Amino acid sequence: MSYQPAGTGTPTAVPVSLNDSENRLFSLDVLRGLAILGILVISIWEFGGFSLNEQTRLRLLHKGLDYSLFGHIIIFFEGKMKALFALVFGTGMMLYLTRPNQFTLPQTHEYYIRRQLWLMAFGIIAAFAILWPGDILFHLGVMGILLFPFARMSRKGLLIAALICTVIYCGKMFWNYADDKKALRKYSVSKKLEEKFKKDSTERHRKDSMAGMPVDSIKVRDSIGKKNDTLTRQQKEDKEKWEGITKRVKYDSTKASEKAEKEAMRSGYGKVWNHLLRRSQEKESVWFYKTGFWEFGSLIFLGMALFGFGYFNSSFSKNKYLLFGITGIVIGFLLGWWRLELVHDKIPDYEKYIKGHAIPPNQFFPIENIVMTFGYVSLVLWLIRINILKWLWKGLNAVGRMAFTNYFIQIIFCTCFFYGYGFGYFGRLSQREMYFLVIEIWLVQTVFSVLWLRFYHYGPVEWLWRWLIYAKRFPNKKKTV
């Protein structure tokens, strides 16, 4: 399907109702619902204070059921649900820009841009008012604007763009690792020098005392020796740089940083706000620039391309979906497994890891991510098509149609449940308890979405969003029922 201008002519006023339910793709909403629920599997780590850093993985290493649960989640969920959300976002973006509606093309584009800007605004609220540093709405809003000029690209071009983003993302992993390697090399040089200095000075001392020199002159000689025997600023800097890197990775038996984190997160709103401010800002600036752009970019491009191929309209044969699904998931699983193995090597001793490995554990994470997500998409499309589990798809569809609302419900509930100004469960739940909670949230959200959509056209936040975009209140209540 190529890009079709949505009709031109004299500008029309915003119509009374913009009920686009006929234009929605059922399967797309199912996937969106799946993504929004799935995201919680990973974000609960951060909400609940479960994974403060990689230490958790070390502590869980080889410990029966807990570890096996954790390992599976890392392989099957980490990054994939966010990726699925981004992919669906890319498809939705094309759907918005190309579906027939009452607007002229320029009007559609104007509303599209407003839509993205409001999305960014909602993201800022999520991050700085609801205090969710893991927010992705802001990023998706920005991506929607940045990738808007690519909407006219051919589907092949979009696929290539997705590939390029993935390759660059892999490259970044490698360069970061190379930086760490370089830091270690410089550290070793400084460290050796320091040891030599220490030896020299002990040696000197021994000689001096053997020669029976008076104490005063020993002191003088010592100070001269010391002057020549100190690291230069540059060498000191080199040494500290690596020490900083290992500090992040190393297992801290005193758990000092963990304690501090828990204390901060279990306090009042103001304190938590202050504590998370830098993290949220960092996520929206540095992380976005270095990682997020490529991570989201590759998946959004893929979503745009798949839209072009009519992938969500069942334009391929049934068997192809199954084939793509299984292939994607198997490859993703193998890559994920390998990554996990490498993580095991890395956490106990990063120095040793660097000496023994040419690549970092997450070297192929971007590929694992995109391939597995594609596999999920294909498998779900296949399952919908062979017409089983209908009730499940209906439920997920409802969740997906209210994805925006459900996202906000999730973060409001979780922040209130875990942070200190709410119930303060931060860092108090075990992994199993946490996932029990996740399943509860899933059930509640699904039931709520299905019920809500029986009476209303849109979820409350979706409705608000549309009000803001079109500067017009739409009636939301359904007449029949």
Place this chain on the structure above:
Amino acid sequence: METIALNNPAPVAQADRVKTIDMIRGFALLGILLMNIPGFGINWDAWYNILKGPHNTKDYYTMTIIGSFFDGTMRGLFSMLFGAGMILFTQNKKELPDGPSVAEFYYRRLLWLVVFGMFNAYILLWFGDILYYYGFCGMVLFVFRKSNVKWLFALAFVCMLVTMFKNQQRWNEPRGQRIAYREAIQARKDSAKLTPEQQGAISSWEKMQSRNAQGPDTFFMNRNERTMRSNYATIFTYWVPKNTDSETNGLYHGWFWDGLTMMFLGMALYGLGFFSNRLSTSTYVMWLLIGYGVGIPIGYLAFQQGPVLQIADFNAYADRFRMTPDLIYDVRRGLISVGHACLLILIYRSKIVPWLMRALANVGQMAFTNYLMQSIICTWFFYGYGFGFYNKWQFHQLYYFVFGVWIFQLIVSSIWLKYFRFGPFEWLWRSLTYWKRQPMKR
């Protein structure tokens, strides 16, 4: 102001309207080099050394003028015209029945601007690049292109408040340390037993004080100078983390708001017909007097009470200001920028130096080329892989060089535009935006 506009209702020809805008843009573009040249040509410790004194040197006088009269104003004016230019771009283009919409061209154009900005920063190695963040600001402006003037002023004000808030937040930390220190000292005087926190407050402030007294770290300063005089690869790797920092933290915490404030202001002023020469002479005179008359004294005071006092006596500075003097930054530069524009339009109207105004308009018409050209000329002149004059000149001597670049750009732009329709980089930018080779020759 509206009533005055009505007194002068004759519509101004499109060509004429664009001309004054180009002229002011050309002026701002040349002016930007005044602020950028120290970044290109001199080690940062120059600022510290000159501000510290003695205060009767040519360097200090130059710095006073630059710091109180020009600082931020040329960038401000340039941003204002960027906002105005956005409206011009979207107004001048007609929506075609088929083919891309204006919005699509607009966003393509900005995406390329971001790319050019990265090119300027990472490849031409100019760490003070503004194109990158102009691109991002522009992406926000689009939806406000039809907003009325009052809204635009309000938006400019809101963006300014964000900058103020961030500046104050940044200032609260040292200020808080100072207060804690003074309380601890008072407690010691009252011969009370000091808590560990109070002892910490004293020692951390004293540490900061001694750091301030020492001035810039010679280790870093020497390394900076050595690096800037070395080859391309070394400078490139040296700047990568710094460029990344300014394109992330810099954009997010500062430049974005810095740009938007002035861009919204520029859009509002454009809506009033300010840049397009549509107001009466008396209005321009009035705003010249207000802009300079209020802006310059504030600028001078802010310079004396700001950087000068900070270096002369940081304790006094920290004691004196509960609110950082930086809060006034945007107000001051907004006023002075408006003053600059009024002055130029008045000169234009008086027809004293029409040739100069024409030349400025030419520079403005090729603003994009000239901006990148400044990076190319200056990096090649000062950096090690070119002539390597980095940190070899005194501060005031840099401005002879600026003067030379100005003359060069005024002449070259005028000659170039005799034969070609666009500057070379404008041509490239256009061709990339429309994804088609554009005709260049006249």
